[in-house]
Amino acid sequence: MTIGARLKEERERLGFTQPAFAGVAETTKKSQIDYEKDLTQPKAGYLAAIARLGADVQYIVTGERCPSSLTPDENELVDCFRCAPLAVKAATLAGLKAGANPPSNTEQQGARTQVVTGSGNRVAGRDFYGKE
Incomplete structure (x- = not known):
């Protein structure tokens, strides 16, 4: 599974649409789509912003779940x-x-x-x- 696929999985797990997720992370819907399609890679500031929403950034980047991200x-x-x-x-x-x-x-x-x-x-x- 790719970074983009895991990013999409986390976004959906948290119940966000692409525009809403992009807005919270202060990026555009187009950038969100590009990240999820693996056309571009998200930057550290974006990852920090979605981590505050509860996204498991370790999982997105490495494919390994972070134990502290569990509910x-x-x-x-x-x-x-x-x-x-x-x-x-x-x-x-x-x-x-x-x-x-x-x-x-x-x-x-x-x-x-x-x-x-x-x-x-x-x-x-x-x-x-x-x-x-």
Whole structure:
């Protein structure tokens, strides 16, 4: 994913239109469009302005989310996930993935989400009790 695509993703996540985002960052709609199409790269002043809106500038530039940019409910989710047993983690990931990419109506009929644990009740190289 490109810088422009991540910038657009962050703008949409925050609920801004291109003109509104550009206005807050003191640039033009055309510049915003050019940034999102990767025709030009945003400057530091622009990135600082959108960071004040809640944009994850680290993610936009590098593709890696900044932990401090998470919302309180996202932080709670991460905390709970980290403390959960591996079986719960696997089931949670399967459920979230299924919800993020819902199947078409024809695929939904009789569809079930299954967690594949592999041999010996292991997920990602660990057993359900967190042992390696």
